[in-house]
Amino acid sequence: xxxxxxxxxxxxxxxxxxxxxxxxxxxxxxxxxxxxxxxxxxxxxxxxxxxxxxxxxxxxxxxxxxxxxxxxxxxxxxxxxxxxxxxxxxxxxxxxxxxxxxxxxxxxxxxxxxxxxxxxxxxxxxxxxxxxxxxxxxxxxxxxxxxxxxxxxxxxxxxxxxxxxxxxxxxxxxxxxxxxxxxxxxxxxxxxxxxxxxxxxxxxxxxxxxxxxxxxxxxxxxxxxxxxxxxxxxxxxxxxxxxxxxxxxxxxxxxxxxxxxxxxxxxxxxxxxxxxxxxxxxxxxxxxxxxxxxxxxxxxxxxxxxxxxxxxxxxxxxxxxxxxxxxxxxxxxxxxxxxxxxxxxxxxxxxxxxxxxxxxxxxxxxxxxxxxxxxxxxxxxxxxxxxxxxxxxxxxxxxxxxxxxxxxxxxxxxxxxxxxxxxxxxxxxxxxxxxxxxxxxxxxxxxxxxxxxxxxxxxxxxxxxxxxxxxxxxxxxxxxxxxxxxxxxxxxxxxxxxxxxxxxxxxxxxxxxxxxxxxxxxxxxxxxxxxxxxxxxxxxxxxxxxxxxxxxxxxxxxxxxxxxxxxxxxxxxxxxxxxxxxxxxxxxxxxxxxxxxxxxxxxxxxxxxxxxxxxxxxxxxxxxxxxxxxxx
Amino acid sequence: xxxxxxxxxxxxxxxxxxxxxxxxxxxxxxxxxxxxxxxxxxxxxxxxxxxxxxxxxxxxxxxxxxxxxxxxxxxxxxxxxxxxxxxxxxxxxxxxxxxxxxxxxxxxxxxxxxxxxxxxxxxxxxxxxxxxxxxxxxxxxxxxxxxxxxxxxxxxxxxxxxxxxxxxxxxxxxxxxxxxxxxxxxxxxxxxxxxxxxxxxxxxxxxxxxxxxxxxxxxxxxxxxxxxxxxxxxxxxxxxxxxxxxxxxxxxxxxxxxx
Numbered sequence: 001x002x003x004x005x006x007x008x009x010x011x012x013x014x015x016x017x018x019x020x021x022x023x024x025x026x027x028x029x030x031x032x033x034x035x036x037x038x039x040x041x042x043x044x045x046x047x048x049x050x051x052x053x054x055x056x057x058x059x060x061x062x063x064x065x066x067x068x069x070x071x072x073x074x075x076x077x078x079x080x081x082x083x084x085x086x087x088x089x090x091x092x093x094x095x096x097x098x099x100x101x102x103x104x105x106x107x108x109x110x111x112x113x114x115x116x117x118x119x120x121x122x123x124x125x126x127x128x129x130x131x132x133x134x135x136x137x138x139x140x141x142x143x144x145x146x147x148x149x150x151x152x153x154x155x156x157x158x159x160x161x162x163x164x165x166x167x168x169x170x171x172x173x174x175x176x177x178x179x180x181x182x183x184x185x186x187x188x189x190x191x192x193x194x195x196x197x198x199x200x201x202x203x204x205x206x207x208x209x210x211x212x213x214x215x216x217x218x219x220x221x222x223x224x225x226x227x228x229x230x231x232x233x234x235x236x237x238x239x240x241x242x243x244x245x246x247x248x249x250x251x252x253x254x255x256x257x258x259x260x261x262x263x264x265x266x267x268x269x270x271x272x273x274x275x276x277x278x279x280x281x282x283x284x285x286x287x288x289x290x291x292x293x294x295x296x297x298x299x300x301x302x303x304x305x306x307x308x309x310x311x312x313x314x315x316x317x318x319x320x321x322x323x324x325x326x327x328x329x330x331x332x333x334x335x336x337x338x339x340x341x342x343x344x345x346x347x348x349x350x351x352x353x354x355x356x357x358x359x360x361x362x363x364x365x366x367x368x369x370x371x372x373x374x375x376x377x378x379x380x381x382x383x384x385x386x387x388x389x390x391x392x393x394x395x396x397x398x399x400x401x402x403x404x405x406x407x408x409x410x411x412x413x414x415x416x417x418x419x420x421x422x423x424x425x426x427x428x429x430x431x432x433x434x435x436x437x438x439x440x441x442x443x444x445x446x447x448x449x450x451x452x453x454x455x456x457x458x459x460x461x462x463x464x465x466x467x468x469x470x471x472x473x474x475x476x477x478x479x480x481x482x483x484x485x486x487x488x489x490x491x492x493x494x495x496x497x498x499x500x501x502x503x504x505x506x507x508x509x510x511x512x513x514x515x516x517x518x519x520x521x522x523x524x525x526x527x528x529x530x531x532x533x534x535x536x537x538x539x540x541x542x543x544x545x546x547x548x549x550x551x552x553x554x555x556x557x558x559x560x561x562x563x564x565x566x567x568x569x570x571x572x573x574x575x576x577x578x579x580x581x582x583x584x585x586x587x588x589x590x591x592x593x594x595x596x597x598x599x600x601x602x603x604x605x606x607x608x609x610x611x612x613x614x615x616x617x618x619x620x621x622x623x624x625x626x627x628x629x630x631x632x
Numbered sequence: 633x634x635x636x637x638x639x640x641x642x643x644x645x646x647x648x649x650x651x652x653x654x655x656x657x658x659x660x661x662x663x664x665x666x667x668x669x670x671x672x673x674x675x676x677x678x679x680x681x682x683x684x685x686x687x688x689x690x691x692x693x694x695x696x697x698x699x700x701x702x703x704x705x706x707x708x709x710x711x712x713x714x715x716x717x718x719x720x721x722x723x724x725x726x727x728x729x730x731x732x733x734x735x736x737x738x739x740x741x742x743x744x745x746x747x748x749x750x751x752x753x754x755x756x757x758x759x760x761x762x763x764x765x766x767x768x769x770x771x772x773x774x775x776x777x778x779x780x781x782x783x784x785x786x787x788x789x790x791x792x793x794x795x796x797x798x799x800x801x802x803x804x805x806x807x808x809x810x811x812x813x814x815x816x817x818x819x820x821x822x823x824x825x826x827x828x829x830x831x832x833x834x835x836x837x838x839x840x841x842x843x844x845x846x847x848x849x850x851x852x853x854x855x856x857x858x859x860x861x862x863x864x865x866x867x868x869x870x871x872x873x874x875x876x877x878x879x880x881x882x883x884x885x886x887x888x889x890x891x
Contacts, residue, residue, distance in 0.1 A: 302727045302774050305749060476746055483734045483750040484743035487723050494721035497683065498790065499706040499738040508744075 002136040009135075011255030012248065013144035013213075016151040017206040019247035021224060022231040023158060023240045024202030030175040030238030031195045033094060034086065035413060038101040039203050040225030041108035045074045046204025047216045048116050051123045054211065060127040071204040078200025082193050085589060092596040094413075095359055099549045100592045102542060105221060106585030112218050114579070123211030143212050150209070154202075155244050162240075171195055175238060226424060226538060230269055233417040234276045236286020245284060267428045270421045274406060277418045281410045301608070303556050305478050318467050325456035333455040334527070335571055337462045341524045343563040344466045346547035348516035350559030351473045353548055355482055356509040357489030358408070361416040362423025363517055363544050365403065368536020369426060370396035370518025371525040375443040385449040389465075389522050396518020397511060399426065404510030408503050411492075423541055430533040442532035446525045462523055469516050474557055476512065485509050543570075550591060552598025561600050636661045636830040637682075637798055642691035644677055651677045652854045655691070661797065662828040664821055666841045666862075669851035670875050675834040676718060678851070679802045682832070683715050684708040695798065714791035718802040718834075720783040724776035728767060728786055731775050732758040735793040761789045765819065781808040785816060792823065799824065801833035805840055813837055817844045838876065842866060850875060 025039045053066030081104060089096050129146050132139040162168035170191055174181045182188045207220065231250050235242025250269055257268040282288045306314065325333055349363045373395030377388035403422040410418055430437045437443065452458050476482050487495040488502040495502055525531050534540065543566070551562025569587065573580035595602045635658035642655040652674040659665050667675050680686040682693060684705040693700050700708055709715070723731050736754040737743050762768045765785040770778070778786065784804060791799055804820065805813035821844045824831045835841050841848060842862040850858040850871050858868045865871055 302725065302730065305751070478749050478751065479747055480734075480737045480742050480745040480750045480753065483726075483730065483737060486725060487734045490723035490725050491721045493717065494723065494790075496685075496705045497709055497715050497717075497721070498735045499709045499794070500743060501706060505743070 002138050005136060006138045006140060007255050007259065008252065009140055009144060009148065011252040012151075013147040014254070015247045015251035016147035017210055018224075018227060018231055018251055019151050019244050020154060020206035020209070021203045022228045022235070022243040022247055023154070024199035024206075025228055026232045026235070026238055026240060026243045027158075027171075027202075028196055028199040029232070029413075031171055031178065032086075032090075032192055034097045034101070035094070035416075036101050036196075036199070037098055037225065038081070038104040038108065039199070039228060040221035040223075041105045042074055042078055042200045042203040043207035043224050044112060044216075044218065044221040045077065045108060046070055046207030047123075047210055047220060048112055048121075048207075049073055049204070050208035051116075051121050051211055051216050054124050058124070063124065063127050067205070067208040070208050071201050074204035075197045075201035078203075079193050079197040082196040085593070086196070087189065087192075088593050089596060092592070093553060095545070095549060095553065096592050096596055099546060100589055102546070103585040103588030103592065105225075106581040106588070108585075109218060109221065110579050110582035110585070114582075116216075116218075118218075120215040120217040122215050126212045129212070147209065151244065151247070155240065158240050167191075167194070222538065226420075227269075229417060229420060230273050233283055233414065233421075234273055236283025237413065238287075239283065239285035242283055242285025264428065264432060267425050267432075270425045270428070273421045274418060274425070277410060277414060277421070278406050281414050301554075301604070303477065318463070321463055322460065325459055330455045333459050335568075337455070337459045337527050338524070338571070339564055339567045340459075340462045340466045341520050341527060342543070342547065342567045343560050344469045344523070345517055345520040346544055346551070346559040346563035347470045347473050347557065348513045348520065349544045350548045350551065350557070350562075351476065351516070352509060352513035354553055354555070354558075355477050355485050355489070356506055356513075358411075358506060358510065359416050359545075360407075360419040360510075360513075360541075361545065362419035362421070362426075362538075362541050363513070364536045364538070364540035365419075365423035365426040366396040366400050366514035366517035367521040367524075367540060367544075368430065368531075368533075369399040369514075370521025371531045371535045372430065372437065372443075372521075373518065374522035374525040375446050375531040378446050379443060385447075385452060385526055388446075389519075389526070392522035392525070393515055393518030396521060397515040400511045400514025400518075404507050404514065408506040408510060420538070420541070423536060423538065427533055427536050427538075430536060437533070440533065442530050444530045446531060447529050448526045452526075458527065462527070465519065465523060469519055470557065470560060473512075473516060477556055481505075481508070543567075546588060550588075550598055552601030552604075554597060555600040555604065558598050558600035562598065565599060635659060636696060637832070638692075638694040638697075639682075640692045640694075642678070642681060642688050642693065644674075644681060644686060644688045650854050652681070652688070652851075655851070655854075655856055657849055657856070657859070659798070659830045659832055661830050662825055663846045664824060664831045664833070664844055666845035666848045667832060667834045667851055668836075668838075668841055668848060668865075668875065669834075673851040674854040675851055676802060677854075679715075679800055679832075679834065682708075682800055683713055709794060712794065712797040713800060714794060714796035714798070715800040716784070716787040716791050716802060716804055718806065720780070720787050722775050722783060722786055722790070724774070726775055727771065728773050728775050728778065729755070729758050729762065729771040731786060732761050732789050732793055735790050739794045758793075761793055762786075764792065764823065765789045781812045781816075784808060788816070788820065795827075796829055799829050799831045799833075801831065803834055803836065805835065805837055810839075813840050814843070820844075 021039060021043050025036055028034060028036050050067050050070035053070050054063045057066050085100055085104070086097060089100060126143050126146070129143040132141045133145070162172055170181060170186055174191060178188065227250060231246040232243055234249065235244070235246030249272070253269050253272060261268060276284065324336060328336070345367050349360060352363070353359050370393045374388040374392030376395070377383040377391050383391065403419070407415055407418050407422070431439055433439070447453065448458055452461050484500050484505050487498070488500055488505050492502055521535065524535065547562040547566045548559045549562070550566050551558030551560065570580070570584055573583050577583060597605060637659040639658070640656045642652055643650070644652045655678060657665070667678065669675055677686060681688045684700065684703050684707065688701060695711055695713065700711065723734065726734065730751060733750060733754055736757055737750060740754070742753065759768060759771065762771050765788050767782065767785050767789060770782060775786065784807070788804070801820070805816055808816065817840045820831060823829065845862055847859065848862050848865040849856055850865060852874050857874070858865055858871045866876070
């Protein structure tokens with residue numbers, strides 16, 4: 001009994017930081033409609049800067065002053081990022097803002113490494129809160145009790161801020177209708193900047209307050225961001241009280257989950273999130289979204305199948321790729337094979353995102369399931385490579401059937417979050433079910449059959465499968481099914497009114513995309529000879545997203561180019577420099593700002609601008625009429 | 633009992649607000665029925681119940697004798713009910729013709745096919761439908777760049793693609809120029825009479841209503857307060873007080889009006 005109480009208190013004290021970070025993310029999303037991936041990075045920065053300041057200035061004033069100053073410094077950094085980066089891309093599809101903030105996250109990871117070094121840092125204890133008090137015969141740190149009190153205090157202060165100040169009223173108004181607020185003469189730019197700075201301040205505070213409890217490390221950002229996403233989704237995006245309730249819920253689930261179900265403690269939280277999203281898709285305290293923003297992939301220029309010349313060019317490119325083993329060495333071949341695998345992975349996500357309008361943040365789940373499927377075939381059934389490559393993707397398919405059924409009930413950001421949750425569940429299972437998956441050690445010696453074991457042969461095999469896969473996906477785009485899928489994406493209202501079953505159509509698309517991701521995953525297993533939980537972890541999902549957005553969300557097959565460019569760049573940077581994340585992140589940020597339509601989208605725009613204008617449009621006539629009127 | 637559409641005691645309330653209460657009417661094949669009334673009278677709610685988007689609290693909707701309450705919009709459509717929306721709903725990423733083609737593919741149960749080029753399917757049929765509404769010149773244009781009046785005509789082509797028995801048109805001419813309005817409704821009326829389609833439409837433009845409707849119903853605060861021929865409804869003092877107003881009517885101008 002006492003033990004449970006202490007466990008509950010420990011959960012509550014963890015909830016404080018989680019709430020601070022989540023409320024910041026929620027406020028930013030509510031007003032700016034931006035899912036700030038960099039929020040975890042600001043949390044980490046808050047902890048590191050606070051570490052430096054409290055390390056230098058001791059004493060109560062040094063400690064508490066140091067924490068406050070650290071949060072102010074980080075929030076200034078956040079405000080600068082909003083002004084220099086986000087302001088340029090407010091009108092881009094919302095995924096681009098996510099991509100940009102992801103780029104910033106990558107950069108911060110290397111910057112932290114440069115400034116503070118790779119070791120975990122141990123911060124000072126909080127002056128005045130170093131001891132513990134006896135509670136029912138158990139010792140509870142006083143600092144934990146301070147944090148428990150702090151959560152509701154910050155909640156109260158935020159409530160006062162939003163309900164008692166002019167600024168707060170404006171922010172709440174902007175949450176409901178930002179265009180109207182702008183029409184009323186409010187300077188939207190500064191409102192956004194101040195909201196962003198406040199959100200970042202809260203994230204930094206959440207991080208800074210952690211230093212007396214845990215070591216400061218540079219894995220902090222990703223571990224918190226996932227939990228924070230879960231919290232805001234359960235609580236309802238944009239709702240601060242919701243963030244509080246959900247933070248407490250998630251922290252207690254973590255605290256007790258590890259006691260009750262140590263094997264699947266990590267799964268519990270994500271299961272709860274999945275249930276909440278299915279029952280109340282807008283979260284416990286959120287409101288159903290009125291008019292959703294235009295779905296991803298909406299292009300004004302209608303898609304056309306390739307012309308004969310374009311087909312020839314593609315065939316030439318494939319032939320050229322097939323000639324690679326004739327002169328390239330083994331290292332280049334294995335890198336190229338890996339790039340090809342990711343081409344198929346990215347193409348499958350691209351199909352789901354652009355044709356289906358469903359931006360999945362957890363597509364790696366099906367990629368990883370395909371990899372594990374192949375590994376299971378080899379390890380447990382002793383299947384040869386040929387059979388494993390056929391049967392492995394079926395696990396990806398099965399995962400997509402199961403998860404997709406829930407996911408297609410949602411749309412937009414909530415769809416993205418649910419896919420993320422399912423991917424995390426899959427990852428947790430792979431990570432924690434050690435008897436079957438080998439856990440963190442992965443599964444080794446998944447080697448190809450002898451005929452395909454040379455780098456050349458495996459490259460050719462991969463090239464063949466990937467070329468067919470991408471071709472099939474492209475054929476699907478222009479098939480009747482693809483048309484129905486696009487119709488469901490373009491207008492849910494109209495598609496239902498012409499007999500299209502939106503959910504079933506999107507479910508099938510989800511399954512198709514998951515299966516092709518599974519094919520790519522199975523290939524990766526044989527290329528690497530091993531499978532690890534990281535194959536279905538969040539960074540892999542994000543890699544896929546980056547490839548799609550880089551290639552161009554409004555294009556038919558941009559992801560192919562996006563995958564080649566991104567993967568090649570990532571591998572090359574990794575081999576050339578210690579600061580690969582910094583450069584990669586900066587590259588992503590630059591690309592997002594310079595080419596918001598992606599590489600292929602940019603090239604298509606260029607091509608259309610160079611072409612003479614079409615004659616059958618209405619515009620030339622309109623110009624004639626205008627001229628005639630001017631002459632009168 | 634042989635009416636195409638038979639609506640009885642239809643009711644819908646949101647919380648304590650009775651949006652529609654006890655609406656009953658019938659529509660014969662080949663007839664054009666207008667539903668008019670002030671904003672907030674419950675016209676759109678009625679429409680959304682008829683095509684299955686909203687489930688009524690009470691009443692019955694029978695299409696050729698068969699109850700359709702409880703069916704989702706796509707099933708209602710399959711039974712031959714076409715619809716246009718107050719705010720046009722089309723597929724902006726497709727060309728004008730592709731918009732019609734995808735509808736035809738759905739009508740022929742071919743949307744699950746994963747091979748073949750959909751842009752080549754039912755091309756002639758789509759062209760015929762576009763020609764019917766005068767959009768054949770714009771078949772190749774991206775739907776996203778059409779003028780509003782053209783979108784309304786495209787919606788009509790889409791609504792006709794499943795050979796409907798009943799056509800529901802929610803403010804079909806809103807946002808169009810005066811000449812376009814009359815043209816579109818004349819076209820609709822011609823098609824409906826020729827093919828024996830029953831048409832139910834709402835409209836705020838009384839030129840359109842009184843010129844084309846065979847009968848007019850007036851909805852106010854969720855209840856039908858008047859019905860009859862256009863002439864009868866126009867003379868109804870209650871309708872004039874609530875909706876039409878005095879002295880503003882096209883056909884009435886010459887007769888003057890006592891304010």
